[in-house]
Amino acid sequence: MTQPQVLILRAPGTNCDQETAFAFSMAGANPIQIHINQLVNNPKFLSQSQILCLPGGFSYGDDIAAGRILANQLKLRLADAMTEFRDQGKLILGICNGFQILIKSGFLIPSDTDGLPATLTWNDSGRFIDTWVHLNVDQQKSVFLKGIERMYLPIAHAEGKFVPRDAATLSRLANNHQLALTYCRSDGSSGSLAAPDNPNGSIGNVAGLSDETGRILGLMPHPERHVVATHHPQWTRLGLSDRPDGLAIFQNAVNYFA
């Protein structure tokens, strides 16, 4: 099996890069951590890699709005390189801040004449929250989610509420199987959910989005925080699992290049 190289992009304020690299290593990939300044100076790092990962954190402090500034830098400095990367059939994963960056740069859902059709904004509580959530998976489109039905993962964010421009946008994304991850109750049921099941008030309970190709995934939950058994908040009750939920996403990404 070829070992894919994962470019884990760092920027000022990125803070989940090391554990994300660890998760990719566990799945069999070869992660490299590259600073945005380095990548702008030398976009070749992208052509040498098979997977691009934008990890969690507070890029540029989330000043102005979460992910906004790094999203702008990607658009201004790396748009061509990233488009080429995607068109070569490679994978892009954005976790938490990475999801915010992907959606605000237009790489997940492209802008139309009225601008971006959707965004991620402040949680209904107006505050940061760290808690665990149950997720339903639409595995039809996303290569990252093949074979996964449900997941239990932690979230840790202040600006994770998904807001589409209108109901039509939401149903278009749903019909297109792009609503890859949605918050649900512990028994998998959904519907009109409130906190804590839908922790931030996301419209349509959306927790993660796939792009049209299925090769770009953005998600608010942190799969890299559930790759070893002792990550699970109830491992002292339930015992040590040999298949922690989050690991499957990284394994799917690696297996895609098998």
Added chain:
Amino acid sequence: MSTSAETQSSPHQHLQQNAQLWQIDLRPAPGQPDRMAAEKLASAHDLQLSSSLRIQSSRGFLLQGNLDQSTINKIAVDLLAEPVVETYQIGRPGDPQFRLTLSNNEIDIAAARNLVAESPSHASPSSPPPIDPGHFDGRQVYVLPLPGVTDAVAETTLMAIRDMGIEVDAVRTYRRFRIDSLPANEFSRLQDKLLSNSSVEMVVLGDLEINELLVGQSYRFDLKQIPLGNLSDEQLVDISKQWQLSLSLVEMQTIAKHFQTLQREPTDIELESIAQTWSEHCSHKTLAGRINYDDGQQKRSFENMLKETIFAATMSLRQQWGDDDWCVSVFKDNAGIVRFDDDHNIAFKVETHNRPSALEPYGGANTGIGGVIRDTLGTGMGAKPICNTDVFCFAPPDTPFDQLPPGVMHPRLIMKGVVAGVRDYGNRMGIPTVNGAVYFDPRYVGNPLVFCGNVGLIPHDQSFKQPQPNDLIVSIGGKTGRDGIHGATFSSAELTEESDITSGGAVQIGNAITEKMLMDVMLQARDLKLFNAVTDCGAGGYSSAVGEMGEEIGAEVWLDRVPLKYDGLSYTEIWISEAQERMVLAVPEENWTAFQQLCAAESVTATVIGQFKPTGKLQLKYNDQIVGDLSMAFLHGGRPPVVRDAIFRHRPEKPLVVETQTVTSTPQALAVPDLASDLLKILSSLNVASKHWIIRQYDHEVQGGSVLKPLVGVANDGPGDAAVLRPILDSQRGIVVSCGMNPHLGDVDPYHMAASAIDEAIRNCVAVGADPNRIAILDNFCWGHTDRPETLGDLVRSALACHDYSIAFGTPFISGKDSLHNEFSYTDETTGQRQTISIPPTLLISALGQIDDVRQAVSMDFKVPGNLVYQIGSTGDHMGGSHWSLIHGGTGGQVPVVDAEIALLTFRRIHQAIQEGLIRSCHDLSEGGLAVAMAEMAFAGGWGVKWSIDAIPVVAATIKQQFLEDNHPLNATSSVSNPLLLDENRTHAVCKLFSESNSRFLMEVSPSDQVKFESLLEGIPCCLLGEVTQDPWYQVSDQETILIRLPISELKSAWQSPLDFDR
């Protein structure tokens, strides 16, 4: 409808004046909630402001530069306005479109509380209440950061606009509010307390009357000398006050004499350097000074009190351990260091940031956590921060607004600000906040306490530093501004109601991302071995950092080279500024280029600001002119010793007396003390109640090493005893972090308070699986005015307990910090009398434990029905200062003591039982005692428990009752007390259920392990109390009598609701 009444000039005039200044204003799009307004309204409710109040808000940017309208439009669309959820307006400050008009975005208090608490379906605005003509309507308030105060968003925005290829000169952010339907007399309270904080922000009423953004004025060099020769004592004291030096007369005399022998007068920068170095904050001169202690039974003279008590204990343990000594560096670096595994050590430091947090809770806590992170980062050659801890002390959040002393912020606002400050800094740094505690006492009203701690991981061979002669002095990270001038000397002074006016400069706002960037490059440079030493810039700024690092060599500093935030700083301001996010390194000349390139690659500012020249002198230059020339020997060794008297008098033992209502109408009610109601009340008391509202705002899982989270159990909401994490991702070795603190006991006896805090910190660690032979602890003393011999006596007595119990437990202190003079003075408005509120003696013990294999860790939630429940440890008559006593208005009684011998044996056996896998859950007994711990284990596990107190040995205890008069206020409000009549049996039951004796645990054991467990615990007080049940009821009995029977959901709700500010 009136618009901005304060508008005095027409918008057109502004247009002319403001040709260079643009305003971009951002508001929630139609249908989107106005969150900033909602948050302010929720707090307005806390301040008991009029419920008719309505607020709308917007955020915005002021941009200065030669920009045309289409460029501004591009900046607004492409960078500033959020798609979908925001709308924007552009124009010139003062333009009429920037007057907020009533719109359907506005919300009232009721709607806001729903919005904050509930799901979006509740967010729809309710119809606005009719406007009262007596109310002031349509008032517009702009809030901007004061010039010179960190505006992180503006700094980043400036960078991002330039990144777009657009030249812009300056950026400033603002927030704007429109206030409606508020009685005019309440407006100032809203503005001062809620919309803005005058120590860091300015307010503009009406239109924004701003012509340009000032970016500093040019500085004209002027060397200042301060003649001290021939001054009288009074004049010397005046100079100390006038320059805010906080130096005593003896110290001023010593300085004057020193310069007399040099036959010259000191310059201002020399005097400031000495004041910083000699400040209480930097030198700990009181506790490390001479103290004559008298406790009535014995007298003892200390040359250096800390060295002879707490340090001495650690030294004696290290000697005792010999080759097995696992302490690496104690009481000398910025943090204490102990061994972790074959490759790594761990460093731990806890700091306080009390005074800044009293004036500006958000900024104070923000820079508090930022500062302690730099402490571990500046330990050895730099430790990698791996987790934070935070402990706070506040006055009760429900304190009525009109009972606050003048000049004091409401405790609820302080609490919200402090939590947000810690949250925003810790989360941005990517450091998990894993442990903490919150204590409430009315005496913290003027002096809230904010303890911030950080643990760091450091390779063995990087644990020590040694600057070399001729190394370059390099500053990295943030630029220098006027922030925090006189922070070190201010923190050594008492707070008064004037403090928020006179000490504004001492308050700062942090910028976490600057520190994160600094950390990223510093740790890379460490591994490349590019520098010889590093330390943080904390209190005293460069003055302390360079002065300390160059103590044994000498240093020459070129102050004009320091990068500044804005022009106009004098050489002295540059030297003593406490601007955040800066560190100082000693870089060999041959490594400078590589170091500089590394920093530049990640956009981190690094500047050579001097050189460690082997002169034994501290020489300060500005544009090649010498402005200061001090001998290191005088600076560090010239301070006259502080001599203090300390007195402790044993308080006579008094029996516990509780207040009891007389319920004359129903005499039979007196027969049965309502223990169920007592249990619910204790669970609802603020120190016990759930802190989830705070905990969930912290990222406690970043870095991927989380093993036991702060909240545990079937619904992830039970109170864990300690956090466990794996700092090295491919290793199973873990660290354990916990704390202990008990200010209520200090009023009775500070010795037993300290012993109890140590016991609590250790038993929390042991409860989750830490090895009791590998726990290191820290002390943080927060005390009142220690110039008073009685107050200092309390402190010495608790330091003696620290010494005794550190040795007895084999648990070394590795670092510590003190904060003295925590008192608040004000003039009582009704009596005209001067009043002083002193905090209770407060000692925080923080513990850092280790666990060989994290998979052995144990959580506190009940696991399986049918399992047996044991109490380990013995219960004594320790009702003094207990929570049961507190809810009954009790006084006196015996406080818990610690029997170290049996405690240590208990800890070791429990550890063995955990290692052998015999313990399914374990919880320490602390606030509220046995009954409370049992309830917590039950509702955390989602199972019931059926148990009896019969097996607990009877303790001879007395509780006296004081029957209240019928017209006593407590009789009118049954919330404080409840009917009870205590015969001997009842007294025993109360004591067994609620005594707060130390060194006790509850354990859940599977019946199949019963024999093994009981034989392992032989010789330790241990009794089988009952079993976990499927039936979700909590039932405890005494012989045949059921004492308490409650559903666990009721217990949980009582525990969760008091501090859930969303409810």
